[in-house]
Amino acid sequence: MTESLSINLFAKMYRIRAIEEAIAYHYPEGKMRCPVHLSIGQELIPSVFSEAIRPTDFAVSTHRGHAHYLAKGGNLNAMIAEIYGKSTGCSKGKGGSMHLIDLAVNFMGTSAIVGNSIPIGVGLALSVQLRETDQISCVFLGDGAIEEGVFYESVNFAAVRKLPVLFICENNLYSVYSPLSVRQPAGRSIANMVKAMGVEVGVADGMNIEASQGLMKRSIERVRKTGLPCFLEFSTYRWREHCGHAFDNEIGYRTPEEFLDWQQKDPLHHLEMQLIEDLSLQGLVMDIKSNVMNEVNAAFDFAETSPFPNQHEAYDNVFA
Numbered sequence: 001m002t003e004s005l006s007i008n009l010f011a012k013m014y015r016i017r018a019i020e021e022a023i024a025y026h027y028p029e030g031k032m033r034c035p036v037h038l039s040i041g042q043e044l045i046p047s048v049f050s051e052a053i054r055p056t057d058f059a060v061s062t063h064r065g066h067a068h069y070l071a072k073g074g075n076l077n078a079m080i081a082e083i084y085g086k087s088t089g090c091s092k093g094k095g096g097s098m099h100l101i102d103l104a105v106n107f108m109g110t111s112a113i114v115g116n117s118i119p120i121g122v123g124l125a126l127s128v129q130l131r132e133t134d135q136i137s138c139v140f141l142g143d144g145a146i147e148e149g150v151f152y153e154s155v156n157f158a159a160v161r162k163l164p165v166l167f168i169c170e171n172n173l174y175s176v177y178s179p180l181s182v183r184q185p186a187g188r189s190i191a192n193m194v195k196a197m198g199v200e201v202g203v204a205d206g207m208n209i210e211a212s213q214g215l216m217k218r219s220i221e222r223v224r225k226t227g228l229p230c231f232l233e234f235s236t237y238r239w240r241e242h243c244g245h246a247f248d249n250e251i252g253y254r255t256p257e258e259f260l261d262w263q264q265k266d267p268l269h270h271l272e273m274q275l276i277e278d279l280s281l282q283g284l285v286m287d288i289k290s291n292v293m294n295e296v297n298a299a300f301d302f303a304e305t306s307p308f309p310n311q312h313e314a315y316d317n318v319f320a
């Protein structure tokens with residue numbers, strides 16, 4: 001990996017984590033009146049995505065979508081204001097953390113309903129095919145979404161119609177508190193199952209920087225060149241509770257050993273050490289961190305000082 005790529009990936013991972021850490025820090029103040037699903041620990045995948053994707057490409061995501069919105073170039077101020085329920089938010093303060101959208105960068109939405117955004121991403125790929133552009137459509141999903149029927153319909157449709165869609169599965173082992181072992185037969189590989197549906201697949205350790213970066217870059221290029229669907233499965237791990245700002249390791253669904261084992265693999269920490277110790281870039285690392293913190297503080301100030309929506313607008317732009 002080149003030095004500049006290492007620096008870029010560090011900056012991207014650090015920014016995503018700092019933003020989510022700030023959300024966790026401020027959440028107990030009670031001003032963010034929506035659920036939040038943080039992806040602290042999972043930053044490598046959106047960061048390598050961000051390096052390889054174009055603003056014109058489409059992306060959709062899930063309830064755990066902050067990192068994907070940011071990685072696609074979504075506006076930070078509008079995201080934090082949305083979580084604060086303010087009219088300057090990306091969904092005008094009506095959607096909260098689980099309904100992020102930024103049409104300026106073709107980030108087409110996230111959904112609180114598991115699996116709901118998968119067919120939307122496939123539909124966007126169909127629009128690309130019909131309009132004959134060189135865009136691709138990316139669908140972020142968790143391992144839990146694989147258990148929704150709409151996933152199979154969508155993958156099958158993408159395979160049959162040969163659509164330029166990249167499915168990016170972040171397999172963090174759990175669906176809320178249920179491990180894969182109680183949800184799927186022992187030994188099943190999600191990627192192999194999808195391969196059997198006739199779709200090219202790729203698997204990578206989502207803690208391994210080079211492996212994740214290489215697979216993401218190659219796959220984005222491949223979908224763009226061939227116009228065919230591709231499914232990626234990255235192993236990863238969320239540090240915080242399923243929903244909320246705190247940790248939940250004491251409630252018994254995962255062991256402290258498992259948690260610590262994954263935390264020790266943290267690619268952000270390893271990359272920071274590499275930049276400082278191997279490349280002597282301490283000053284640059286400090287600059288990146290202070291720039292990010294200024295940006296994050298400004299976004300929270302923006303959200304705090306923005307107005308709430310007017311009461312008479314309550315039903316405007318509501319489609320359900």
Ligand SMILES: Cc1ncc(C[n+]2csc(CCOP(=O)(O)OP(=O)(O)O)c2C)c(N)n1
Pocket residue numbers: 063064112113114115141142143144145146172174175176242
């Ligand atoms: C259709 C539907 N079923 C159940 C839920 C409740 N629910 C919210 S998040 C979640 C877990 C999803 O797990 P996964 O897709 O692996 O994503 P993760 O939370 O691990 O990132 C569930 C079951 C829901 N929101 N929608």
